[in-house]
Amino acid sequence: MGQKKDLTGSEKSKIVRYLAEGCSSLKIAKLLKRDHRTIKRFIQNSQQGRKKRVEKPRRKITAHELRKVKRAAAKMPLATSLAIFQSCNITGVPKSTRCAILRDMAKVREAERRPPLNKTHKLKCQDWAKKYLKTDFSKVLWTDEMRVSLDGPDGWARGWIGKGQRAPVRLRRQQGGGGVLVWAGIIKDELVGPFRVEDGVKLNSQSYCQFLEDTFFKQWYRKKSASFKKNMIFMQDNAPSHVSKYSTAWLARKGIKEEKLMTWPPCSPDLNPIENLWSIIKCELYKEGKPYTSLNSVWEAVVAAARNVDGEQIKTLTESMDGRLLSVLAKKGGYIGR
Numbered sequence: 001m002g003q004k005k006d007l008t009g010s011e012k013s014k015i016v017r018y019l020a021e022g023c024s025s026l027k028i029a030k031l032l033k034r035d036h037r038t039i040k041r042f043i044q045n046s047q048q049g050r051k052k053r054v055e056k057p058r059r060k061i062t063a064h065e066l067r068k069v070k071r072a073a074a075k076m077p078l079a080t081s082l083a084i085f086q087s088c089n090i091t092g093v094p095k096s097t098r099c100a101i102l103r104d105m106a107k108v109r110e111a112e113r114r115p116p117l118n119k120t121h122k123l124k125c126q127d128w129a130k131k132y133l134k135t136d137f138s139k140v141l142w143t144d145e146m147r148v149s150l151d152g153p154d155g156w157a158r159g160w161i162g163k164g165q166r167a168p169v170r171l172r173r174q175q176g177g178g179g180v181l182v183w184a185g186i187i188k189d190e191l192v193g194p195f196r197v198e199d200g201v202k203l204n205s206q207s208y209c210q211f212l213e214d215t216f217f218k219q220w221y222r223k224k225s226a227s228f229k230k231n232m233i234f235m236q237d238n239a240p241s242h243v244s245k246y247s248t249a250w251l252a253r254k255g256i257k258e259e260k261l262m263t264w265p266p267c268s269p270d271l272n273p274i275e276n277l278w279s280i281i282k283c284e285l286y287k288e289g290k291p292y293t294s295l296n297s298v299w300e301a302v303v304a305a306a307r308n309v310d311g312e313q314i315k316t317l318t319e320s321m322d323g324r325l326l327s328v329l330a331k332k333g334g335y336i337g338r
Helices: 009-020 025-032 037-049 063-075 081-087 095-103 119-131 205-219 224-233 245-254 274-284 295-307 311-318 321-330
Strands: 106-110 138-147 158-162 181-186 190-196 231-236
Touching: 009 025, 009 037, 025 037, 063 081, 063 095, 063 158, 081 095, 081 311, 095 106, 119 321, 138 274, 138 295, 181 205, 181 274, 181 295, 190 205, 190 295, 190 311, 205 245, 274 295, 274 311
Parallel strands: 138 231
Antiparallel strands: 106 158, 138 181, 181 190
């Protein structure tokens, strides 16, 4: 039996099991064909456990300085500990001490990703849920745009928030920066697109309608049967380019009007199942922190990630709508957290 350097995870699991069965370290060494000293060393290290962390004494901060820090934390939500202490002219305090002091009066939070809903928003969400409660959602085409950037998903600032304070809202990046704007839709178990918005084009009413004409209508919708077109319901959110008079009239000329165009409640991205599709695609795009060096490379990655989403995943998303509507009514129009 030659002595090996490290035990594998499987061997460690077997050692634990053999010990539980009452085997001696010598017998375990023979069973695993490993050196007896290696087995004993593992057992001894496991029994010692972790050493208890010894807390180092904090640097003394006066009561006056503590009050200044507390006021600064309240005035500077999401600021770093260094910025808070520097604003109070307190220098020479190590990060560990700064954080330990702030833990007594604040906590680290991320910016809120969505604005708070007011009473009007909640009432409109409830009315929307009641209106579409008996809808056959397999006939609804859920659409949305997504921006993918070269350096990963839009980040959310983290920083210290005083206890009892609410994290401020920080909106997502929608236009500009190094990225690609993508449009897609899902209906039943089918993915429509994704389609790429031309680089540098800002989607106003005219460019949005032209984009739909060149992609959605010419490449997908025109191939569908008359019965499918008659029953399909088109969903889009309340972006200005979507709900303008120009876009509404243009869609009406395409036959998408009245009951065939779904109304949408304000501030409700959590109700749109395609948002979950975007999450699936972004997780695939940026797994292991992968960055991209060109717009074409990130677009190719979007297409590849979209191809990996199978029909069953899409069907699960579209079939979740009945549950989402019930959740909206149960929460009286509040966020459902999907």
